[in-house]
Structure formats: C-alpha cells, structure tokens
Amino acid sequence: MLRILVSGISGGIGAAFVARARLHPDWEVIGLARAPNGHVISFDAAWPNDRIAAAIQAIDGADALVCLHGADIVSPPLRQASYLDRLEALYRVDLAGTVKLIRAVLPKMKRGGVIVVMGWDQASAGMAGESAELYALTKGALTSYAKSLAATLEGQALVYVVAPGWVLTRWGETLSSESRRRLAGRTRSGRWQTPDQVAQVLESLLIRPGDYASGQVVYVDRGADVTG
Ligand SMILES: NC(=O)c1ccc[n+]([C@@H]2O[C@H](COP(=O)([O-])OP(=O)(O)OC[C@H]3O[C@@H](n4cnc5c(N)ncnc54)[C@H](OP(=O)(O)O)[C@@H]3O)[C@@H](O)[C@H]2O)c1
Secondary structure, eight states: OEEEEEESTTSHHHHHHHHHHTTOTTEEEEEEESSOOSSEEEOOTTSOHHHHHHHHHTOOOEEEEEEOOOOOOSSTTGGGSOHHHHHHHHIIIIIIHHHHHHHHHGGGEEEEEEEEEEOOTTTTTOOSSHHHHHHHHHHHHHHHHHHHHHHHTTTTEEEEEEEOSSBOSHHHHTSOHHHHHHHHTTSSSSSOBOHHHHHHHHHHHHHSGGGSOTTOEEETTTEEOTTO
C-alpha cells in the first residue's frame, strides 16, 4: 500500500489527482483540506506551526506528500486586495504553509518517500503583470527551496517540483474564451493544460520515482528541465 498525503485535495488539480489515484487499488490517499469530509484531515496552510504538526500527528506513516494547496490571488476576494496583501497571502499559504506541512510530515515519511511541490512554468521565464510577478516570486522561491531540500534529504526522500502552465481549474473556468486565448499565447506550451494532464505527471512521479533526479523541475508539457 502506498500512502499519499495530498493537500489542496478540493481544488481542480487535487480532484484530478484523486481520480487518477483511484486507478491504483494499492494507493491510499489521505486528503488535507480546510473543509474536511470523508477520508480528509482538517488542515489550513495558514495555521501556526504547532497546529499543523498536531493535525499531522495522527497519521501513521506516509510514502508520499503531494502539496497542491495554493492561495488564489486571481479570483475574488483576494483579486481586489492590494499588491502587498496578495503577496502576504501567497507567502502564508504557498510558501510558509508548504514548508510547515513538509516539516510536520517528514518525521512520518518512510525512507525513499516522495515530496512534490507545485511550481509554475513561467516562474523563471518571466511574464508581465502583477499576478505573474507575484506567482513568479512565490513559485520561484518554492522551486529554489525544493532544490535545497532535495540536497538535504539525499538518500532519505526524493523532492520534485511539478511546474504546469495555466491549468483550467477554478479561476480559468471563469474567464472569457478571448481571455483564455490571450493568456494561452503567453505560456510555455501555448495552450491551457487540463487538471488531468497535471495529475498524470504527479501519478508518474509516484509510480516511477527514480525516473528523475531529486530536486528536478518537471514540466507538464515536456518533462524534466535537464538544466535544473
Ligand atoms: N491552475 C493553474 O493555472 C496553476 C498553475 C501553476 C501552478 N498551480 C498550482 O497548483 C496548485 C493547485 O492549483 P489548482 O489550480 O488546483 O487550484 P484551485 O482549484 O484554486 O485549488 C486550490 C486548492 O488550495 C486549497 N487552499 C487554498 N488556501 C488554502 C489554505 N489556506 N489552506 C489549505 N488549503 C488551501 C483550496 O482549498 P479550498 O477548497 O478550501 O479553497 C484548494 O483545494 C496550487 O499550488 C497552484 O498555485 C496552478
């Protein structure tokens, strides 16, 4: 049995990952969510460290941790917040929240376990606009953190960054077809990606964890960054 902890399980990519995981009878998914139901543990990435550690305490070992939670700064109410308030939200949820979660789960992680965090494929390429600046700042920092964490955990656990382009989840679904087309033209792949495409990449990392060196960025359109 492969026990996989997944945060952000209620999101678009989270739901697609759960659907993929159901194809594997030997996988057990334990979700982490702000509004828990069923086989889901209550978790808010903005909680203080000790509360996150307490939420994880009951889990009896993990083979993988897939961190899919992320603050949505492009939809209301955060969309209307100031630049610095949006930055603060991304810091609390995507950065500090991910670091706190990983550090809480690490003592439970089995040797050879897999940790996945979410990057963004424009983070190092650069894209104009306030949201792009803020996501680049956040996902770029998370990517750099993951690479150092991979070095720290060498021989103990594998760490990957999955870096999609724009994925058609909550926010993308609210856009007009014209806005979608314009945004797609500014991405690495030139098109919107589906949550299932991202879920397939996550699935493959868990099926064949040794395919990529620990610390690599895995793009959804063309696999690992050989330079990174
Ligand atoms: N969609 C894209 O274009 C895209 C591109 C690159 C990277 N990513 C990253 O991929 C990940 C998943 O994205 P998605 O498109 O599936 O997003 P989504 O549909 O907006 O879902 C976001 C998830 O994060 C959870 N979340 C938000 N704030 C949280 C908090 N404080 N504590 C715990 N959970 C929280 C949400 O839970 P609630 O249901 O409680 O709100 C939801 O499950 C995110 O890290 C995102 O930044 C997405």
